[in-house]
Amino acid sequence: MRQKVWIAVALAKEAKALLLDEPTSGLDPHAASEFSELLRRAADQGVAVLTTTHDLFHAQQTATRVGIMKSGRLVDSLEGAQQIARIDLQSLYLQHMRA
Structure with missing residues (x-):
């Protein structure tokens, strides 16, 4: 509230x-x-x-641009609500965190 x-x-x-x-x-x-x-x-x-969040579902539902950060660095960026909606954001995030 x-x-x-x-x-x-x-x-x-x-x-x-x-x-x-x-x-x-x-x-x-x-x-x-x-x-x-x-x-x-x-x-x-x-x-x-501009929001920071760990809630990937919320990001995918509301964002027009998404950046994935690891150790303070931007490691990936998606732009456009349609592109973001087509991506498995959780898998993409986990892929970057494992690397």
Whole structure:
């Protein structure tokens, strides 16, 4: 709930960017879905939304660009919601973590 409040404050102040660390952590599926929709609407209005997450399902459902990091380095990048939807993101992630 605190995440939602801070997002609302940022949007009320017409923030141009939102930087969020694990924004759906601790939310039940319904609240996570509502929160994701809030972020989607903000992005549709031109707000840049950058999130970090371990929730690959959430990333695949909401992202327009996904980067996979290992030891502080970007090791892979996917762009475009259609491309992201076609990829087995979990397998790709695990492939990079095993290398």
